[in-house]
Amino acid sequence: MDVSGAVSKFSYAPPAEPVGKAVLKGNPLVSHKFGADPYALVYKDRVYLYMTNDVFEYDESGSVKDNTYANINKLSVISSDDLVNWTDHGVVDVAGPAGAAKWATQSWAPAAVHKVIDGKDKFFIYFANNASNIGVLTSDSPTGPWIDPIGKPLLTRETPGVEKVTWLFDPAVLVDDNGKGYIYFGGGIPDGQEEMPNTARVMELGKDMTSVLGEAQPIPAPYMFENSGINKVNGKYYYTYCSNFYDGVRPDGSPQAGQIAYMVSDSPMGPWTYEGMILKNPVHFFDIGGNNHHAIFEFHGSWYIAYHAQTLSKAMGVPKGYRSTHLNQVFFNADGTIQEIIANYEGVKQLKALNPYVRVEAETIGWNAGINTEAIVDDAQAHSANRAVTDIDNGDWIALSNVDFGTKGASSFTASVASGSSSSSIEIRLDSPDGKLIGELSIPAGNGLDQFNELQTEIKGADGVHHLFLVFRGETNRKLIKFDYWQVHR
Template sequence: MTSPLNQAIGKVPPNGNPLVAHRYGADPYALVFGDRVYLYMTNDALEYDGNGVVKENTYSSINKIAVISSSDLVNWTDHGEIAVAGQEGAAKWATQSWAPAAVHKVIGGKDKFFLYFANNASGIGVLSGDSPLGPWTDPIGEALILRSTPGVEDVTWLFDPAVLVDDDGKGYIYFGGGVPEGQFAEPGTARVMKLGDDMISVEGTAEVIPAPFMFEDAGIHKREGVYYYTYCSNFYDRERPEGSPPAGEIAYMTSSSPMGPWTYHKTILKNPGHFFGVSGNNHHAIFQYHDEWYIAYHAQTLSKAEGIANGYRSTHLGRLSHKEDGSIQNIEADYKGVQQIGCFNPYHRVLAATMGWSAGVKTEFMASAGKRLVTDIDNGDWIGLSGVDFGSTGAGAFSASVICLEGGGNIELHLDDPAGVLVGELSVPAANGPEKVMEFKTEVSGAEGVHDLYLVFKGTTGTGLFKLESWQFME
């Protein structure tokens, strides 16, 4: 008798959205480096009341930034969290880390990476590192932008940064938000400011971006000499003049200069409630990858599927198209997501926290292994990978690095469905001694060509089976 398989929740095959189903992530910002897209996200985490019931997300305890990356835009590797604010974080002066922005610049012949974040709505900080994954340090020991910064004294919310490094190497930071009393149509709270060559200082005075019905969520991208400033409109519920952005939508302005002047055009992405039946704030990032343009945005689809849509958000991807005249076409948010770019190679070592889809599992960083592992593995759980290319010769063996637990169990290898064709089965023994990473191997037969791959975990229900660190097929 086969044991029942657990069901995917939120991200269901073959859909690409939300990007991951084992964790939340809001306010996405994209960094393309090498052959990967890195997405940095506000680390939404469940909050509970005194009775253990999930309550509305207050954002007040969020002091980490979550990071995922992909080379094909469907299978995503979970890199865990960056400890940003608080006593455990790099920026000990800060209390929160919201709405990150990340950028790469070559300085002194070396690749440098900068991660900007909002310390609630009171200021913007910056961390620096030597890779997209850090390690991250606080280079200035204080906020980069505060109310004492020239030109921002009357900005309601000092948050939601976006950063552009122009073709000449000059950096610019876009930020701000909020609606002063009675100023819904022209809040005047969006700003752009020059960054110093070191990317950790600002120059001159912040300039106002006259964004109609501005609320929050700065975005910036450049295409064919045109600068596109994008933002989320406010929720003012009275009648608006014709041509104004509707409530809670992503709108855009353009300029021939990174500092403006700016011309308003229209909105391009409706509120998540229009597409997914659960409304909330609207936050986005636009980026280019392999000559195509994409928009990352968040919605409460995963938490809705879990029955707890109380402000816990998940990142999604969609295609973005510019017309011949440079205008941006309207975007349809959906569960389908974007097309996979290239096949997944199973013959390289794969970090186990790389998933197209999943059911039941979580991930956590294991200091003893120095990596992020797939954990909470129970009988009937599984992870799936999209578009795996086994080649014409096919796979002959499969190996996995695991940490054995008291339960032990099996990893079944299925094609195209968690209950699809079985091409191999790896036995993982129960633990015998202290936790350590061990390698196990098994023969594989029938894995040829391109298929979705499912690693299905079997064992005794209610016991910890094992933790999965990495895996690989051999031809």
């Protein structure tokens, strides 16, 4: 078969248009779901982002209403090894009857960290139960399963040193070079204390990372509002936070409304020196504001900031408080100060090409149009992080950025799919949704969308580095397949 001239047997429909994230743009990181309040964990050459799981709320008429955050009891997780193609790991069930922490009602603004304890890798998520207290979950893997190791909040109003903290939330965590752990948290504005709310705190964690030691110490952050962050850079400790929205006159050098500012110390517990503002409010860059929430992390020798903005919900026509995570680079000056960060849709450079000659999860996506993802239920395994691309209609597609087929190129394409009662296909194209067709995988009618089968087809003309587009074709007005993974072969 001359695949370069292949024509699908299905009725032509133009490729679906992407919403919220344009092809070749890096931000927002994903556009098939929301994700707010990002926090980064780097482990084994991957960065994992843990986010508040924003989902639409609806009024009695079925219209999307303003995000109240009241029903958020899950956290969302994505990861990447190149910072452009992101794998969707689904959600962590945190709070409520189905969650790991059944005592909690909400899960907001997570912080995550890795520590080797007794020779074993342990992972910890700290989360805010609204603004009332802070809990902790543990796992042996960055993607779970997660358990509540103490069965109650880690930080409460009874914790020494937090009695006057208005909002007991928005944790950040640091494991120092000596193995000691520290947690940073707090926020809110007591009446009349807009300029110096004095509601940020730092506290030492026990060796187990699930207990606290001593008394929480205040961090004198000017115009503090929320969103603690912590990093150690060249022996200095950088505390970052979001400023409040006080509309009065502020002294020169103070952070303005809803900006990310930072302080520096020689010790994880302070004292702290205010240095300045590093990221303006999202309204400055994207013409839509709201709160500002960030996390700074190092990956392969460079520094990055993850932050959220309402770009996706704005593009969907519902700018009502639903947020998406973005990524831009951070630069330090020679004197240790941080250059002001410019947020944009461009995002960051891809760190390496994607290898298509190993199994690639279908939910690893650079860009997409029309799809969603869901967990693959495995009756033989109580927990499975495996997911599939779903909600697929004729003309929908997913794309991967900078896929390296090598100089000899690929000769075949394999995919694991589950098919319903009608046949369909996957067009394999280069560089755009209607770009060069290098093959088409025919998918016969199957036994249902829970029965996965591996299928293979010939491909020609796949060599060098290209963006790879997988375009789904089938009957209109019908959900086509579920898509688990793919791989090419020489």
